[in-house]
Amino acid sequence: MKRSLAVLLVALGLALVAITLAQPIQLVHLPLITRTPAIPPADAISARLQVAEGYTVRLYASGLNRPRLMAIGPDGALYVAERSANRVVRLADADVDGRADGITPVATNLPGVHSLEWHNGDLYAAGNATVWRLRDSNSNGVFESGEITVIVDGLPNDGGHSTRTARIGPDGMLYVAVGSKCNITVGCSEGDPRRAAILRYTITGGIPADNPFASDPDPRRRAVWAEGLRNSVDFIFLPDGRLWATHNGSDGLGNDLPPEEVLIEVERGKHYGWPYCYTAELGSVPAGAQEVRDTRVPLDATFTSCAQATPALFTDLAHYAPLGLDRLANGDVLIAYHGSWNADETPRDCRVQRIRVTNGMPVASEAFLTGFRDNPQQECGGAWGRPAGVTIAPDGVIFVSDDRNGNIYRIVPVGIP
Structure with missing residues (x-):
């Protein structure tokens, strides 16, 4: 009897298993828990600056000496090129309260340091005439002199437009932006083909064999990747390599x-x-557009027609002075407009501008962060604040540097429409 009962129970169990396996599996989807970036209490910055709907702005750090471009480190901290102090500083937020814990210098004696770029655990920095690689070989969080290697040196540095920006491209090459010596060439000879250009080097500072002028008789021209760029202060690579x-x-x-x-x-x-x-x-530049002549500058044997020039993709009103930029997750671009200092009539605002991108092309723009001037008639050269750099962290938090008053602002998405 017991044996028959056991056999019966086993048979019933197998039947239940068969029925269960025959039914579609019902998956239970638990809600995804995400951590919202901390938002400190309202402060003087949130009272003064106006940010686009769906975002909130707070002061992240203050007391810096002309902070320019920034980068998020492998440790998640914000690193800033403090240009007038010739150093790189780390602004960590260890207690995750939305404010920097303090200003920690991590590299010093970098003349005119302006841009930062992390690549394979190393930090690349560009100054007035030099690109450095910083490698923390002993992992103590500071780059001592022996851990700083000169990659490119002797970049032209006389005259104006002294900032240098270095980025690592998707091809693993080092790209460096070098501005012109002066505003226009009337009465001012450029002299060096590396000016008003974006240069391209190997990651160790050599000349790539596929550079367009790699065999030029002038060894300085061999580094040129593209030219006719009076002052491209910053640049980014898109996911498709552009x-x-x-x-x-x-x-x-x-x-x-x-x-x-x-x-x-x-x-x-x-x-x-x-x-x-x-x-x-003005605005989105149509395909097939051709540039027009600036008759103040005579053509020469190297440049005989505006048909040789490649137009911009997107323009805005004169004197906005676009500097640092970064790309939002949806493809839109944020640009720090440094604003005018010498407009003849209506001064241009200093602000962060959002460039709307559709199907991979810029199509429209709108103000994203404003309030840096005391009134609409004020030139940004004398304004309360003047944005210079934009860096977007992996969690969507946006950092803006202000080289007028030494602040870093932190913008958090709180409900994007």
């Missing part, structure tokens, strides 16, 4: 000309017009 740069074009043509060439797609061997020509369209 290079987009900001551009501060010619000056002295009045309040409205030339339009500010806010985004340029920089390509191998191309010339972008300066100082001979400029993009005249």
